[in-house]
Amino acid sequence: DADVTQTPRNRITKTGKRIMLECSQTKGHDRMYWYRQDPGLGLRLIYYSFDVKDINKGEISDGYSVSRQAQAKFSLSLESAIPNQTALYFCATSRSGSVDTQYFGPGTRLTVL
Amino acid sequence: AQSVTQLGSHVSVSEGALVLLRCNYSSSVPPYLFWYVQYPNQGLQLLLKYTSAATLVKGINGFEAEFKKSETSFHLTKPSAHMSDAAEYFCAGKLYNNNDMRFGAGTRLTVKP
Numbered sequence: 001d002a003d004v005t006q007t008p009r010n011r012i013t014k015t016g017k018r019i020m021l022e023c024s025q026t027k028g029h030d031r032m033y034w035y036r037q038d039p040g041l042g043l044r045l046i047y048y049s050f051d052v053k054d055i056n057k058g059e060i061s062d063g064y065s066v067s068r069q070a071q072a073k074f075s076l077s078l079e080s081a082i083p084n085q086t087a088l089y090f091c092a093t094s095r096s097g098s099v100d101t102q103y104f105g106p107g108t109r110l111t112v113l
Numbered sequence: 114a115q116s117v118t119q120l121g122s123h124v125s126v127s128e129g130a131l132v133l134l135r136c137n138y139s140s141s142v143p144p145y146l147f148w149y150v151q152y153p154n155q156g157l158q159l160l161l162k163y164t165s166a167a168t169l170v171k172g173i174n175g176f177e178a179e180f181k182k183s184e185t186s187f188h189l190t191k192p193s194a195h196m197s198d199a200a201e202y203f204c205a206g207k208l209y210n211n212n213d214m215r216f217g218a219g220t221r222l223t224v225k226p
Binding site: 004033035040041042043044045058059090092099100101102103104105106107 | 119122145147149154155156157158159162164203205207213214216217218219
C-alpha cells in the first residue's frame with residue numbers, strides 16, 4: 001500500500017467552483033506539504049504544515065487554503081477555481097529533522113475549464 | 114534565498130552512454146541537495162541526497178552525484194544509460210535552517226535504443 005495517497009487522482013472542474021484535494025499518509029511523519037507542478041517550472045510550494053496546529057504559506061499560496069485535520073491528513077482547497085490553477089498537485093511528507101527528506105504522493109491532475 | 118537551476122530541459126542519450134544531468138545552486142551556504150526522479154503518471158521518488166557527510170553521493174539505480182562547492186554544482190551521473198532511466202529528473206535544495214525546499218525546473222531524459 002502507498003505511504004502517501006492523494007484523492008482524487010484526476011479532476012475536471014469549472015471556473016468558480018470550490019475544489020478540495022485530499023492527502024493522507026501512513027508514514028507517521030509530522031510534516032506535510034502541498035506543491036503544484038507546471039511544465040518548465042518544476043515544483044512550487046503552496047503551503048506546508050509542521051504539525052496539526054501549524055500552517056505556513058509557501059511560495060504561491062494566493063488562491064489556495066489548507067486544513068490539517070490530523071497528523072495524517074492535509075487538505076488543499078481552491079475556494080473559487082480559475083483556469084491558471086490547472087496543474088499537477090503533489091502532497092509530500094517528511095519527518096522533522098535537519099535533513100527533512102520529502103516523500104511524495106502520486107499527484108492529482110486538476111483541470112479548470 | 115537560495116535557488117536551484119537545472120541546465121537543459123531535455124537530454125537525450127543512447128542506451129549504454131553516459132548520463133549527465135546538471136544542477137547548480139545559489140546560496141550563501143551549502144544547502145542540502147536532492148535529486149528526485151519522476152516516471153510518467155507517478156509522484157517524485159528520491160534518488161539521492163547530499164547532507165554534507167560526503168561529497169560523492171551514491172543513489173539508487175546506479176546514479177551518483179558529486180557536490181562541488183567551488184562550482185556550486187551537484188550534477189547527476191550514471192555511467193551507462195538504460196531504457197528504464199527515461200523519466201524527468203528534478204534537482205532540489207534547502208538550507209539547513211530553512212523550511213523551504215526549492216526545485217529546479219526539471220530535465221527530461223530520453224534514452225534511445
